[in-house]
Amino acid sequence: MAVHAHPDDESSKGAATTARYAAAGVEVLVVTCTGGERGSVLNPSYGRELAEGDEIAAVRREEMAAAAAALGVRQHWLGFVDSGLPEGDPLPPLPEGCFALVPLEESAEALVRVVREFRPHVITTYDPSGGYPHPDHIRTHEVTAAAWEAAGDPGRFPGAGTPWTPLKLYYNHDFSMRRIRTVHEAMVDAGLESPFGEWVETRAAREIVERPVTTRIEVADHFDARDAALRAHATQIDPDGFFFGTPRDLETEVWPWEEYELADARIATTLPEDDLFAGLTEEHL
Structure with a gap:
């Protein structure tokens, strides 16, 4: 949920x-x-x-x-x-x-x-x-x-x-700063215009505290579904805006x-995780 x-x-x-x-x-x-x-x-x-x-x-x-x-x-x-x-x-x-x-x-x-x-x-x-x-x-x-x-x-x-x-x-x-900076720097290194330049500077100036990351889910195969869902919100999401400013092959390479x-x-798990269901067993299901 x-x-x-x-x-x-x-x-x-x-x-x-x-x-x-x-x-x-x-x-x-x-x-x-x-x-x-x-x-x-x-x-x-x-x-x-x-x-x-x-x-x-x-x-x-x-x-x-x-x-x-x-x-x-x-x-x-x-x-x-x-x-x-x-x-x-x-x-x-x-x-x-x-x-x-x-x-x-x-x-x-x-x-x-x-x-x-x-x-x-x-x-x-x-x-x-x-x-x-x-x-x-x-x-x-x-x-x-x-x-x-x-x-x-x-x-x-x-x-x-x-x-x-x-x-x-x-x-x-x-929207962690680690992700934003990683993608931003990769785009700059590739000679591309990053959609995150101003955001990096603005957020860094605010000294936003990064929270701990315990779990990373590999999702590159589902970027297309994510993008389709974003485009579905046509009143809110600019199809030429920053959500679509990063080439998907570059995003897949540096932040999948x-x-x-x-x-x-309420169950035991070992950190870091690569699955939101880590620690669940058949008895939980």
């Missing part, structure tokens, strides 16, 4: 991993916490404007269905409303009723219900920073961490289904992985 904040996050974070496991016959469920109602059209070549709210949410539902098909995964809407990304100094208050303001017990119960129904052995989501400071990404981490603790406890949310205890919890690391941090485990 991969828990994400908005439609398109599943295609930019851990997408090739989910495609790899789905292709191998593993049941994979993407949970999308919000409908992306407060998003805007970010692709300059999209061709039309969409109003915030119901109009863009309807389009993003169609995009999400196409992305899930490209990855070969199932997808579930958790049903909360996009909080938007507040901007300004000071930051404005979050909109009433948005995901980030819903009481944690309420949103955690909603995810616990899905965990108990789907019964995942492995859950992936964001680290406590959210990966970047969007309130919905931070809340997604908080909700997933709460559901991880509660799903197997019969005393928590007794009306939310039969308890189920997931075995491993991971954080995505798709997606990386994770094992945040918690």
Whole structure:
């Protein structure tokens, strides 16, 4: 189970991993916490404007269905409303009723219900920073961490289904500085224009702390599925933008992985890992 904040996050974070496991016959469920109602059209070549709210949410539902098909995964809407990304100094208050303001017990119960129904052995989501400071990404981490603790406890949310205890919890690391710098330097060495130059400088200036990597999944064979899922989110992803600025043969050579941090485990495993299911045995299945 991969828990994400908005439609398109599943295609930019851990997408090739989910495609790899789905292709191998593993049941994979993407949970999308919000409908992306407060998003805007970010692709300059999209061709039309969409109003915030119901109009863009309807389009993003169609995009999400196409992305899930490209990855070969199932997808579930958790049903909360996009909080938007507040901007300004000071930051404005979050909109009433948005995901980030819903009481944690309420949103955690909603995810616990899905965990108990789907019964995942492995859950992936964001680290406590959210990966970047969007309130919905931070809340997604908080909700997933709460559901991880509660799903197997019969005393928590007794009306939310039969308890189920997931075995491993991971954080995505798709935008680590190590990855960005490696790809950037390889492109510069090859005489190519890197899409990450400004980003490297900007992020380095912020002194973003790199979190530990415990698990690397080989996914180069599934870059095509990831790319198709990205393109499915046509309101959000520029087909000529930085997601597609790296030649895939170069990416395959220098960074054929997606990386994770094992945040918690209820089974023994040996680090580093090359499989999210490392440590599971037939008795767990």
